[in-house]
Amino acid sequence: MRIATWNVNSVRARLPRVLDWLAQAQPDVLCMQELKCQAHQFPLEAFEDLGYNVAVHGQKSWNGVAIASRTPLSGVVSGIPDDEDEQARGIAAIAGGVLVVNLYVPNGQEVGSDKYAYKLQWLDKLREWLGGETTPDDDVVVCGDFNICPDDRDVYDPEAWHEKILCSTPERERFEGLKGWGLTDAHRHFDQSAGVYTWWNYRAAMFRRGLGLRIDHHLVSDSVLSRAVGVEVDQEARKGEKPSDHAPVTLVLGDAA
């Protein structure tokens, strides 16, 4: 089973790239973030034509998340972590027996800003929501665009980013808190090395120069980790015409025991 996450930066602007990637990579599940459209604007038929069932949580202009799955989705929940949140940043569903939680964590803009406070509060609420929804004894994958570099190995220039947005200690503490609840950063489990990135700024030829950040993650429960074979970042998808600024990241699971 392959569970991918990809911040597509507009599903409508990116549709040909996303469909090409789906046809080629053949994930069982694709979690998308930054749809930048309402649910009724989502190009549903194109996904269904490729054999995917889709659950969409959208909003006008910004944010928006969706889960596409080859097997039917059940128990779809949106409005994560908070029903009152007007921003469409979380959707969860059971796919192939696994609870898949797809997140687009707020960016935070700048440490100390109102948006930064919202980000930290959002992450605190997420932790509460998870505890109320499931337990780490279940098959759980919490994935998406976390907008957090867990440690300095995930940053092309740690000095320049020291305590900056995406790298500040309070953000990293929230990430560690999710791990403390009972989840494991799947990529880091398999690869201790520095310099594996999932996002590269469009500006300044950052991708060509290999200067990026690792901010898209799979946090998995122990039962999922025991089935995991590896995590793949598809840098090819960041090349070519009209790419997203994020690469798709795929958690690969072996056959269920």
Place this chain on the structure above:
DNA sequence: ATGGCCATCATGGATGGA
């Protein structure tokens, strides 16, 4: 060379992204 982009809504330029 430390700056370079891109999408949305709208139809110029502000806003947001990370």
